[in-house]
Amino acid sequence: MVNLTLKERLKRTLNGKTVDKAPVLAVTQTGTKELMSLTKYYWPDANWNPKALAQLAISAHKxxxxxxxxxxxxxxxxxxALGCEIEKGDTTRQAAVKGHPYNSRKPVPIGKVPETILSSGRIPIMIEAIKIIKDIVGDDVPIIAGSEGPVTIASGLVEVTTLMRWFIREKEGLLEYLQYGSDAMISYANALLDAGADAxxxxxxxxSPELISPKDFNDLVLPIYKDISKKIKGDGILHICGDITAILPSLKESGFIGLSIEEKTDMKxxxxxxxxxxKLIGNISTSKTLLNGTYNEVYEECITALEKGTDVLAPGCGLAPMTPIKNCIAMIDARNDYFKK
Amino acid sequence: MKILGVSMVSKEEILEGLAKAVIDGDEVKSEELAKKSLEIGIDPYESLMNGCNKGMAKVSDLYELKEMFVPEILLSADAMYAAIDILKPHLKVDASAKKPAKVVIGVAQGDIHDIGKNLVKMMLEVAGFIMIDVGKDVPVDTFVKKTIEEDADIVAISALMTTSMMYMEPVIKKLKENFVKAKVVVGGAPINNDFANKIGADGYGKDAVEAVKVSKKLVGV
Structure with missing residues (x-):
């Protein structure tokens, strides 16, 4: 087990092979204000510039x-890329969807995903950023790309409360939109994997069951996930926020090889x-400890997560921009100490 | 059987029907029953309390038991508001009644996620509070200004994002600086009791149902 590269360790972990220690990383967003100060690449502009995207992302590794x-x-x-208006945000605020082009009580037929999707919006910038990252970090460091999933895509296209009502009133239209989001996401995912992303x-x-019922999840969303996990040409990981205990039995059949969870879902x-x-990924609290806690509190939480069986030690959700680097380093230290023989 | 000209059987049927329409999220039915209730002379206040609100109380129980989720609750709310729209113009204002407590509610600065806020608003409304909704992505000063203007008893702030929860404490500080006595209740995914205590909030609700309990306690109802 000597000399595993970081990429080999992650790949082996996700695919159920033995490793010397659990990887420690983030599968969710890593941009923080301190990292922006260090790299001089700041939100919101960093989201629209491939070099900035790459350098800020690499800084969380370095x-x-x-x-x-x-x-x-x-x-x-x-x-x-699918036509939603975006609010750019600022240094401590993530870009967010502002306009919902398909918001309507009755679903409007949405048709097929445009063939030009991969050259739309910022997708070419993401592809470029992945190539830059690969040039800089080489072949030994895994690159993880992520995107909004089908239900979240549908909620962006039609607005979330409208979409919630469709879960009961407009199941057919809902499924059409979920399929549309899924089709778009699969082409996007495969383009990023082709460009050099590893997962x-x-x-x-x-x-999340914080919004929709486990039954709706199982009946309406799970089949879409099964399709996605089959069609993604690489290691597929799923992240759902909140307490997702109620849908874990469904997720077992989703076909994803990794599941990222928040601290609201108990690791054990x-x-x-x-x-x-x-394989489980998580679940260090991005709010209670990483953002608002101390180095020691993060450290203790990491040891507990490892004891409870996390396969990859990671923040439970996207890092809050004001998260101190020091608290993130507690994750690395805890993992190293835990696996010291 | 008839008492005061209202057929008891049909009155009970209508109130029960209203409650059921709200639970089922059937806005066509609730609207129809609200109209019917006025036609046969049921006091609109009674239809509201023993029909709509009774239904919504059940919805809130089922939500707490995780038997109802956001889609179901939204349809129940639609059904309730459809009936309220019909009943409201006919409600008699009781000048002698105790003034209900007033809540200024909104989503913290930088945050556009308002499902949670809207659920809390609706459930507080049903619980008898007067709600002043300041919307989403609400600047700190707007919370303070509105609270003073409205002489509100409670300020309820929600946040889904870790970036926005940081704007809760400044609201509390500014209210204190301006000697505003209103109590502050916070909630939302990244919030917990410790955080609420740390920033000096008077209450925390882990979900909409708890937000109502906490708010009632704070104003002593």
């Missing part, structure tokens, strides 16, 4: 020690339900 480079910093790239994270906060309970079928 300055913190996360064992992967992860882009982008928001959940708007694909939605922008792809589907981030789907709107699919997740492990007990999923067994070795899906």
């Amino acid at each position: 300055e913190i020690g996360f064992e992967a480079v992860r882009i982008p910093y928001c959940l708007t790239v694909l939605l922008e 792809f994270v589907v981030l789907d906060p709107v699919a 309970e997740a492990k007990d339900t999923l067994g070795e079928k899906i």
Whole structure:
């Protein structure tokens, strides 16, 4: 087990092979204000510039020690390419979707994903950024790309409360939109994997049982996930926010090889339900400890997460921009100490 | 059987029907029953309290038990508001009644996620509070200004994003600086009790149902 590269360690971990220690990294956004100050690449502009995207992402690997480079910093790239108006945000505020082009009580037929999708919006910038990252970090450091998942895409296209009502009133239209989001996301994911990304994270906060029922999730969303995990040409990871304990049995059948969870989902309970079928990633609190806690509190939480069986030690969600680098380093230290024989 | 000209059977049927329409999220039915209730002379206040609100109380119980989720609650709210729109113009204002507590509610600066805020607003409304909704992405000063203007009893702030939760404390500080006595209740995904205590909030609700309990406690109802 000597001399595993970071990429080999992550790949082996996700694919259920033995490793010397759990990788420590983020599958969610890593841009923080301190990293922006260090690199001099700031939000919001960094979201629209491939070099800035690459350098800010690499800094989380170089300055913190996360064992992967992860882009982008928001959940708007694909939605922008699909025609949503974007609010750019600022240094401490993520870009967010502002306009919902398909908001309508009755679903408007949405048709097929435009063939030009991969040259739309910021998608070419993301592809370029991945190539730059690969040139700089080489072949040994994994690159993780992520995007909004199908339910979140649909919620961006039609507005979330409208979409929620469709779950009951307009199931057919809902499924059409979920399929549309899924088709768009699969081409996007595969383009980024072709460009050099090693893993792809589907981030789907709107699919959380904090919003929709586990039954709706199982009946309407799970089949879409199964299709996505089959069609993504690389290691597929799923991230859903909130307490997702209720949908863990469904997720076991989703086909993803990694599941990223927040601290609201208990790591041990997740492990007990999923067994070795899906590798668990998480679940250090981005709010309670990483942002608002101390180095020691983060350290302790990491040891607990490792004891409870996390396969990849990671923040439970996107890092808050004001998160201190020092608190993130506690994650690296805790992992190193835990695996010291 | 008839008492005061209202058929008891149909009155009960209508109130129960209204509650059921709200629980089922059937806005066509709730609107129809609200009209019917006026036709046969049921006091609109009674239809509101023993029909709509009774239904919504059940919805809130089912939500707490995780038997209802956001889609179901939104449809219930639609059904409730459809009935309220019909009943409201006919409600008699009772001048002697105790003034209900007033809540200024909004989503913290930088945050556009307002589903949670809207659920809390609706449930507080049902619980009898007067709601002043200042919307989403609300600047600190707007919370303070509105609270003073409205002489509100409670300020309720929600945030989904870790970036926006940081704008809660400044609201509390500014309210204190301006000697505003209103209580502050906070909530939202990244918020927990410790954080609420740390920033000096008077209450924290982990979900909409708890937000109502906390708010009632703070104003002593």
